[in-house]
Structures are given as structure tokens and as C-alpha cells.
Amino acid sequence: MSKRRLDELDQKIVEVLAEDARTSNRKIAAELGVTEGTVRGRIKRMEDEGQIRITAVTNIDHLRNPTLAYIWIEVDSAAEVKAVAQALADTPQIGFVAVTLGRFDILAITLVQNNGQLADFLNTKVSVIPGVRRTECSLGVTFVKHDYRMSKILG
Structure with missing residues (x-):
């Protein structure tokens, strides 16, 4: 089709x-x-046709202590990137996964309540995925703009 x-x-x-x-x-x-x-x-x-999906989205402005965690992932080999990205995408707590160009192979984004929760998540869910060499995190601490639609596609 x-x-x-x-x-x-x-x-x-x-x-x-x-x-x-x-x-x-x-x-x-x-x-x-x-x-x-x-x-x-x-x-x-x-x-x-899969062009749109109508869904409910959590408004992070109403969460108690939301911290947006950007998880940058380096993979052992280029051949493993797709499988690692899919394993991350299959993880319910992760809301965004992209294969990237540059220093890291993959970016995954999730919301956490605190650093302990993030450390536990990294150790029990992310680092155990076969092919994950290392991770590095950046934390969003102040939301200047959060549009759950991510961005509009420019026409």
C-alpha cells in the first residue's frame, strides 16, 4: 500500500x-x-492508514516533581544500534527513542521523580540491554516550553 x-x-x-x-x-x-x-x-x-493517532497525553505541569531525563546511549557496534533502539522503544517508561548521529548512537527520554529513581532505572532497565556500552544523562530541570506534540512539521 x-x-x-x-x-x-x-x-x-x-x-x-x-x-x-x-x-x-x-x-x-x-x-x-x-x-x-x-x-x-x-x-x-x-x-x-496510521497517519494519525488520537491519544491522551499526561500534562507534566501537573506532576509533583517531574524531571525530564535525556539518556544518551553508546552502543557496542553499529550492527546492534537498531536492536538496542527497539529494546528501548519497547520499555514502557521511555516515551521517546531516536537513533542519532554524533557522539552517541541513541537518545531516549523518560520522566523521573528523583536521581535515585533514575539510577535504578538505568541499572535495571537500560544498562542490561545487550549491546549497551555506556550511558550518559542530562536532566531537564526547568521547563521553558513543553509542547507534547514535540514540534510542528514545517510545510
Whole structure:
């Protein structure tokens, strides 16, 4: 199946849902000047084709002591990067995994409550993954901007 690109209407629907995924199809339709059935059909198609996923996201502003932990991972060999990245992605506590270029091979991001919790997580979940050579952490201590959508794709 070939990947269908989002057209202008699809993108407008996604923009509305990105602001509030609970917005009714009727309201989206009225705002965009199309029928409710058109909006419903487009959302269903985008979901079915894996182009969007509507989900609830924790607002970290309401957590007691959130610390965003950036875990930089060096892997033993280039051949192991994909397997290590997938093992990290399969770890429920990790919300973001990317294979990177530069000093480290992988970046994983998680939220922790304190340094002890981070140390335990690194020792029991990350460092035990076959192929992980070493880790280094950076901690986000003050949130200047946190957009759970990560970033908008520039058109």
C-alpha cells in the first residue's frame, strides 16, 4: 500500500485535533466549511492508514516533581544500534527513542521523580540491554516550553 500524503483539508483537521483532540466532528466541519461526514471519513482514513493517532497525553505541569531525563546511549557496534533502539522503544517508561548521529548512537527520554529513581532505572532497565556500552544523562530541570506534540512539521 502506497503512503498517501495529507492534503490541505487533512492538515487543517489535524491542526484542530492537535489543539484539542476532543473537538467534535461537527465543530471541525463548521470551522472548515465541510460536512461532518467528510471530517469523520477523513479522520477514520488517517487513523486506519496510521497517519494519525488520537491519544491522551499526561500534562507534566501537573506532576509533583517531574524531571525530564535525556539518556544518551553508546552502543557496542553499529550492527546492534537498531536492536538496542527497539529494546528501548519497547520499555514502557521511555516515551521517546531516536537513533542519532554524533557522539552517541541513541537518545531516549523518560520522566523521573528523583536521581535515585533514575539510577535504578538505568541499572535495571537500560544498562542490561545487550549491546549497551555506556550511558550518559542530562536532566531537564526547568521547563521553558513543553509542547507534547514535540514540534510542528514545517510545510
